[in-house]
Amino acid sequence: MTVTGSSGQDVAGTTGTGTGGTVCPTGTIGTAGPTGTTSTTSTTGTTGTTAAGPPVLYGREAELAAVSQLLSPAQGPLGAERVVCVAGGPGEGRSVLLARAARDFPGAAYVVGAPGRQVPWSGARALLAALAPSGAAGSRAARLARGPEGIAAALASLLPEGGRVLLCLDDFPLWDAHSRAAFTAHWRAPGRRGPVRADWLVASAPGRPLPVAAGAPLVRLPRLTRAGARALLEAVSGGRSCPAVAERLLDEAAGHPGVLAETVLRLPSGVLDGTVAPRGRLVDDGVLARVYAGLLGALPADGRRLLRVVAAACAPAEATGPAPGAPYRTEAGTALARARALRVPTEALDGLVAAGLLDRRGDTLVFPDPFLGRAAGAATGEDRGDRSPAGRPADRPATPPASPAPSASSVSSAPSAPHERHRADRLGPPPVVRARSGAARGRALLTRGFAALASGPVMDAHEAFTQAAKVLRDREPAEAADARFLAMEAAWAAGDVGACLAALDLAPAVRGTERAFAEGLRAALTVRPDQARTPLSRVVAVGSVRDEPRLLLRAGSAALVLGDVTAAARLHGRALVRARAEQRASLLPRILEHLAYAELRAGRYARAGHAAGEGLRAARATGQLNSAAHQHAVLALVASVTGDGPSVAEHAERALAIGRPHGLAQAVTLAEWALARAELGGGLAAQAAARLAPLVRPGPHGGHFALRMLAVPCFVEAAVASGRAAEARAATEEYALWAGCGLDRPAPAQLARCRALLAPRGEETGRWFGEALRRHEDGGNDFERARTLFAYGTWLRRRRRPGEARGPLRDALVTFERAAAEGWARQARAELRATGAAGGRPAEPSALAGLTPQQQRIARLVADGATNQEIAARLSLSPRTVDHHLRGVYARLQIRSRVELSALMAGAEAEARA
Template sequence: MLRGRDKELGEAARLLERARAGQSGVLVLRGEAGIGKSALLEELVRRARGVRVLRATAVEAETSLPFAGLQMVLRPVLDRLDTLPGVQAAALRGALGLADAAGTSRFLVGLAVLSLLSELAAQRPVLCLIDDAHWLDAASADALLFAARRLAADGVAMVFAARDAFDAPGLPELRLGGLDEAAAAEVLAQRFSTMASSVRDRVVREAGGNPLALIELPAGLSPEQRAGREAMPGALPATDRVVAGFGAQIDELPARARLAVLVAAAEGSGDLGTVLRAARALGGGVADLEAAEKAGLLRITGASIAFRHPLVRSAAYQRAPLGLRVAAHEALAAVVDAERRVWHLAAAATGPQEGIAALLEETAVAARGRGAMATAASILEQAALLSPDRAERARRTTLAARAAVAGGRTEQAAALAERAAELGGHSAGLALVRASVAFERGTPRGAAQVLADGAQTILRDDPGLALTMLTMAASNAWPAGEIDAVRRVARLAGSFAGPTARAIEALAGLADDDHANALPALTALVAQARTNPLDDALARIFVVGVALFLGDDEAVAELAAADVIRCRNEGLAGALPVTLHALAHAQLMAGRHRDAAATVAEAVDLARDTGQSHRIGQLTAITARIAAIEGGPEHGSDPVHRGLFHLTFGRYEQAFREIEGVSAVSAAPDLVEAAVRVEAADRAAGAHARFAAWAEAGRQPWAQAVALRCRALLGPAGEAGEHYAQAVRLHRRGGRPFERARTELLYGEWLRRARRRAEARSPLRSALEIFDRLGAAPWAGRARAELRATGESAPDGPPADALAALTPQELQVVRLAAAGVSNRDIAAQLFLSHRTVEYHLYKAYPKLGVASRQELARLV
């Protein structure tokens, strides 16, 4: 019976009830060793009638075995892998070592785990329990956490029990504190009914409410001490006292039994056959393990050994002399499989050994192939430490850093890169790591120079990698405004042929305002990529960035949408945030605000789940611009969006102050309008000249129209009408409806002030219709007031939009369903379970007033 845990047990048990009702829930139970986490999990199992239970207890000895924890969780249901979509089943089989695993994506493995749990829950609710989750190997932790964050309407309850070392950001947590004095006294009274009250009070005080300490501290006392007739030992922290008590019990065993217990502790996984084979090699056997079992230190069940508590294992291993630990690992290395053998050899090593380091590197390569990048990083780090040669140590440390970056372990990568540099590493790979770390930390300034340094060292030996690094450098330097870095990268790119190199050189030309020569080269690169899709992911990202700069929204939409499809089909969740960001930008510029917000919401979730938190600020800039247009609450720190927000509400002084110092060419139109309103037109002339040159060279109709609008605002009043009229004609060729409506509003205002009220009505009607469609209420209010001032009545508001009632994820699901995509394919594309997709459609249909996919397709 659990004492003093009614509140905690109630909260955990509610997960079971939600699972029975078809909903999912996740909980991380946190607490120190012995606080009662495992006992709480056992109570949940007892209550799980009619529920499928999947459980695993992670062990320290397997933290470097890729997907060892996931194997334990899924072992009872591996026969159900055929129910998964083919690509997911293949990824999961590869991760678990059941099939070839070349190039497995770690996120695809997580999606496969999610799909499998959902499939199982379709039969009956699932309770998934992972005890000692802080010992999970990194690959298993990544996969299980990825699935946990996407459980919704699946009927799955997932609980992780862990100490503080387990990192699970974004998941609900329940911290187990110590039992209160009343509950602690009950525990003691049940186990030690004759204990003196003074001793009981001291045990309660020293145990700090830790249930294990409440049981083990008195057990380590003599009968005389428990009765209060002899003094108790000096005070120690509860856990240290418990470990010391376990150690004292181990010390009482015969020498061969102590050695057998050490072998079991060093083996770690609890395989009885392996422990016995190794123990026999050291002169031990079954009788020695039986002695430890009789002492209550471990239990033998069937073919398994389990320590009474993980702290018993810790005490057995930590208190053994080094020589015995080495002997235990050497004996184990001789009887285990190849994957575990290398770890026992490494644990037995008392100094650098190249043979073992090479074996570890081979193991890391295999782990990397299975998608276990973070695990590979740890293995390579160990290999580096065992490398006698300094150059090899630097090389392996650099490889570890690269694997850590790929595995989303930014801080580990940074520390490894620093260590590699101290060892004399100066490779291009190290430069890639340092630049990636800077970017992942959201501090990319200077990363371009690091990349250029690395590329310069390999221009002749590895030109392909050099150009890749220069492309990365240009992609970092240009948006950061590092003009000197752009020029240097362009000089290095001059030794290469092809449109990518010419585009990099063109960026340097733009830095000198040479739009006429630079933009055609960038345009050619985008056009070629649209005709001949690129295979290299980095090159595709670079081209999309170029299209964004050109203002070629159609190209951005086409290229980004194609890359999103590629990433979804291949399960590349880590690559999606940057591509979805570009797609959301294209949707925003096309006036599809709700779609853009839904795309951003997905990208933010993926960025958070894949360790790319620095991208969240870039992504939320899209929603900040939507809010600025629609007159929603002001948010974000970008001065361009804050300036537009003030423009929306006619606060021209504030808008001008925000935008005046911004150098980005895209800010020029807002600056011009604000400057004219505050009678400071001369202070916007330079920005307008740069924008006009960019628009003329780029040949985008919407940009040329906006340049004419700015010219109308800044130029003589007598010439404004022709500029506005020409701008409106260009806008009709398509692109950026919000900018078109702004031009038409200004033109209508100008015509009305010129007493040409009848002519003013047409552009004002068009502006009003667009502003209403975009949900830009403040702008629509201005257009409506202007239209009424011409003598024409205007409707009070836009017609209701049925899709407005949907959540961002419902909108994404509805769009795909209306396009004829099956629920399972929608689930795979959005990294959800198919039952969650069904749930979203179930919620969306009544909101939209439809009852079938056919009706949905007609509506959407």
Template sequence: MLVGRDAELAEIDGLLAAATSGHGRALAIRGEAGIGKSALLDHAAARAAGQLRVLRGVGIESEIELGFGVLHMLPYPCADRIGLLPGPQAAALRAAFGQAEAEEVNRFLVGAATLTLLAELAAETPTLLLVDDAQWVDQSSMDALLFAARRFGADATAMILGVRDTALPFATPGIATLRLSGLPRAAALALLDRCTPGLTEPGRERVLAESAGNPLALRELGGARRNAEITGRIDPGHEAGPMAVTSRVQEGFRTQIGELPTGTRTLLLIAAADSGTDIGTVLEVAARHGLSNADLAPAEQAGLVTADSDRLVFRHPLIRAAVYRHAPHHERIAVHASFAEVLTAPGDADRRAWHLAAATTQPDERVAEALEQTAQRQQRRGGTMAVSAAYDRAGRLSVDPERKAHRILRAARAAYDAGNADRATRLAVEAVSLTGDLEIHAAATHIRAQVEYERTSPAADAELSLRAAALIADSAPDRAAFMLAEAVCCARDAADRDLLVRGAEQLKSLRLPANSPLGIHVAAQIAWADLLGGDPAPAVAVMSAQIAAAHGDSVDDLHKVVAAFSGLMLADDTATAAIMDELITGARAIGQLQWIPYALELAALAHLFTGSFGAARVAVAEGISLSEELGMPIEAAALRAIEVWLLAVSGDAAGCRALAREIMPGLSETHRTHAALATWGVALAELAAGDADTALDRLDSVCAGPAAHDFLIRAVPDHVEAAVRGGHRDRADEHLADFGRWADSVANPLAAALFQRCRALLAVGDEAAPQYAAALAHHDEHGGRYDRARTQLLYGEWLRRRRRRSDARSHLLEALDTFDRLGARLWVERVHAELAALGDLPAAARRTDPLAQLTPQEIQVVRLAAAGYSNREIGARLFLSPRTIGHHLYNAYPKLGVTRRAELARLGLEV
């Protein structure tokens, strides 16, 4: 029975109860070694017995480089269910387990497969996963487990991680934490008296002081004190002193180990050096050192290890650590060399390579090649941190300096792909220091650039990407084009004119092959410099050609993003949405989560400008969630800038301003384009509330700012409206000439409609009527509902002032209906005011979006369900379990007024 842990036990019992009722969640139990984490995991296993399926795993420090080791240990006994998973997920998990070959597996797809497999198991029997010493779990396994744990949702699954505090922080983002401290004095005393009765009073006090309430220390130090009291070997000069509790306990284990026979100590070292092998292999290695099973007996009698049917199990991980760390270096080398000689089966190739590396103290190309092969195998399994570790160690053992630089560079790239930015930067800098090879310098600099996007700013990324591309512009123009594409995109984010022009000039100097598919994209980004510099005429044709070519497998994801930005700049929002839908669909299919937030940003902007505010909210919500999960703070802030605009148009002026205040300080320094977007959103709220002067000043900062000629050119009509409504007609045309040039150049019906609206606002007398009529005709050609309703509102206001009451009412009612449908409450109130001025009572909302009551995730689910996708197919697309999809549908049906899936079709929901 555990003492002093009543609150912790209640927390665990609640976790298990929730899992059995279909509410999955995860918990990380943290604390120093010996504080009771393992005991709480054992309690969870005992309480779960007979109610939940229990899957257990443990991290081993010496095996942290072996990709998917712990994941293989956990659900592998149920691997026969892998065939039930969606095809790409099943293939990814089989590759991760080494059951099948794959060219390369995305780590997020392995996480999605892990979630689905656990959901399949939980559908049969509620399931509990227990992972002790999680800080030593290989990164590939932990990534997959955390990915799944954050999405348990309605699955009958619980996970408990035991995490030991170490010098290196071990993060478990998105997982609840339970931190253990030392036992209270009364509980510590009860445990001490139970484990080591008969201690003298001074002995008890000394142990209580030295243990600081640590249960393991209480047992071990108490036992040592009792032996000292029995034998009379008590050092009166010994004081508790500053030594850490863990160090005291480990020193006690070291003393016990030192009292064992030499052969027993060596056999324990063999067991400590590789826990992944069975006892037969341990004994085979032991035989090479002249040892046998008999040499194990003293350690078993001392209670340091136990032998089950196929494994040697240390009583506590600190014993293993004490055995290995305090063994002489030459003995460790000899043991690792023996393992390398014994592990000759093909399935042991990775383990053998690491033992060879541990037994090698000087550069050795044979061992380096073995580790490189391990890295390549892990690449095909999706174990990115295992790839990085293997390439890193291979580099250390390389004889040739150039091969060392190449391997360290590959280690840096794998670390970046694994999300370990600090390691990626360190290794990239080291690779550069090892060689004068320009291609290595360029690749390493580009890795640093990608890290800097989220760590510092898009401008920092652009600066480094320009530098990287310059190094290989002549030798590898295709790769330079990719680096420059990123540089120009980042310069655009930062609204940095100098960086943008430099990028365009470098693109102009590239000598791509005549038939290069990148040619059209390079030409388009060169054209960006013209358009974003205020000269759209020469840019439109080239950018339009790029947009038309941005479909299919021949276009990489980066250049699809480039084409989508071109679409926004030319007001071709439908094309942008289509390109991003294609990218998102493809990325979901293969688990490329890192691309999805950027694609959702562009999709949200496209939906925003077409008036599909519900779809924009869904995209923003998912994008923010993924950005935070993937450690992308700048991208999350960029998406929140879109949310500012959405809050404004929905009528939540207070929320709009609050969010803008929260994000603007950071965005103004990093992502100035979206900082201007957020400013525009706040100005909209002010304009609708009648504060035209304040709105005008804000809009002037947008329309005259560094990003004025980006998609933010569309803020000019609002600037004109604010100027006219505030009585500042002299300021209304400050930016109108630029807008007119843009509208003429893009030759887009929406642009033409907005320009005609501006002219109508500035028209004198009855000249406004034909301008409004022309604007509405262009709107009809374009089909955008939101901007058309904005024009109708203004026209209705003008007609009312001209006492054309019937015509005014007609336009105002149609605008009201559209705003109601779109949920644009910002403008509904203004229409109500106009109708009231006509003598009409403000009408209640006529029609609302049937999805308005749903959460963003429920909207995603019901739209896909309405399109005919099964729960399993929807789950695969959204990286959720089928049961969680069913839960969302169950919650959504009553909100939509339906009772079954088939009824969704009649609601006219579009994907």
């Protein structure tokens, strides 16, 4: 904790906390006490002389006058406390302004700096210690200072009655939380009065919130005018800067007092007086890194790293960088992709934006202060040792030389003779430089891959990751292995089995769960389930005892491949909890995508819809367009079960709009499957079969390889209902081979249902339905069991066995209603009504609006008394097609005869007339 008297403390550019420009830019040193009782020594650090005197501000006359006016005796009655806020960035003179305001204040004034460490109540104790440096009074006051009433009591016990006191709190947001809360509550207490009038001047850097009283005035320190900056330059340089160098300094410093003062102190005297030509910029990154060191050092580690990544993405290609004051910006997707490639958590972005250190303008990230962007991008002590053994900056000599020695970079960039230049061109950079440039190129490819994987064509991402793995293979083997897994993920999304297998060909050095995961996936992709089960089970077991989100996500994926959807949902649920706890927002869309898919496979559609809805919001927030497409596809599938036709169409359309141009075969297959299920649930079996046929077809033009077999039962049901039995039989035989692999628990039961639908004789059909229901007991998917019960009950009713049909149909209806599968429940009610059972809700006339235009035309003609032959002739259709549409009308309206249809049409016409 730094406690100073009215002179305060400010070190221009050497501490990184800032200055507004003082006569003594390297610092002032004082002791705690009221104004007038503290002696101050100012050291210029350039001439070696010392001088006593007050802190001097340059170009801050307006801000100082504003503070003086707000604190003038005429601004309030005696005893009414006032709070004035001051906001100034690193090196902009915030601390010096407080010191000057304290010196000019007519009463006693005290300045207290930020705590060195976060000890509860350390800030309150420091202020009270400044008011009572010794004695029992200070100890008693410190014991009183607990909460707002304690602060008031402690101040009353220490300050003279009837006087005016100014209390200046510097860097207040960096104080301990207990003191901040107590002082804030004290300031916010309405109409606080007492025997002592205490005014407060509270300072903070921009972006650090000041939780003070509502309506408290704020004095913001802007950049210096040209005249103010020139006066500061004259004072700091002692008038030794030549005019050309001075103008260039003023241009490059852009009115920033701390940057200007630090640059002058770091410049060799020959450059400053114009006798030596400067090389490069005068305001270099080293200057900015030192001026902004305090602000950057106060950030959390993840925020500091992310700020550096964003700054690197903003940095232009040319060596000299942007012009002073030029916008420092980059695309948000590019910066976040680079951060993920470097394993930098991106969750700190919201905090940086809220703090005002970054602006998010649409899809662009901008540094409001370009100097901060350059400082963040400069190397710091985290990246390299930046101090010499003596403790001074390693890039700053103890005594400026008369003329600068040529740097290594200047020698290497300008060979002394043509043959030297030819030799450098021929030999290239040294091996270390080559290795570093290769790693940088590999990481740049990773960045490109992440950007495409998030929002572009996924095979572009696959190619970028593949190239990154090749570049990084010998330099960074761990990153190369990650790149290969990412390439596999991109190829999986695209449905390219060959590319997946190529990406999983890892280097022999890769061991552990990564090797097991790769071997298991390779075996599964080449249809060797027995060889896939052991390594993938090992990955699941390791993930079950680890809480790292990436390991849990990999273990959940392995469980999905094995068909253990219960373990997959559990592991992805744990990954979601950990990612939220660690605030890893960039991982949430991917985890929720896998979780929603696991819930779909388990038949828990309400949970799947919840996970996909949350995943869609997370994908939009983090700019992951491809993940959003997958979430839309899952939501379309959920809506196809609930019978919400408009939602199916909307989500499927959005998934296809992204998935088709980006090559997302998995999302496209899910969306098309959702549309087909909605059509099948609406009685449009022929249309559903036509849509599903390409999805279950093998080859490059078929559906996604991981979803193709899962869609076969739905295709068989639609194909049988629409007269495509031969295609259904061929698909069933292939499905039988896949079901025998044991990678999908409901598959044996669904296979038996397919065989029942295709059975040529009634006895065989009944036997297969019985086998299906028996196998469903171990299948773990209640929705698929309900579909089998519904198909069985429908078959029994059509065999004129209504009494036997009612039991399966009622069981199916209960399950459909429990799963909120209204589309299927509607069909089950219609079948129950056809058996003569009670409990099926009759259709309302408004249900006619849900018919297709063709169905409505046929229904109207039926209501007029036309036969199927007459309707066929009237509409140029075959009688069989008319019969098919009529069955769809009956199913949709939950009726079973032409008489009911005529009555329903008559009711609709009566409602229309009314």
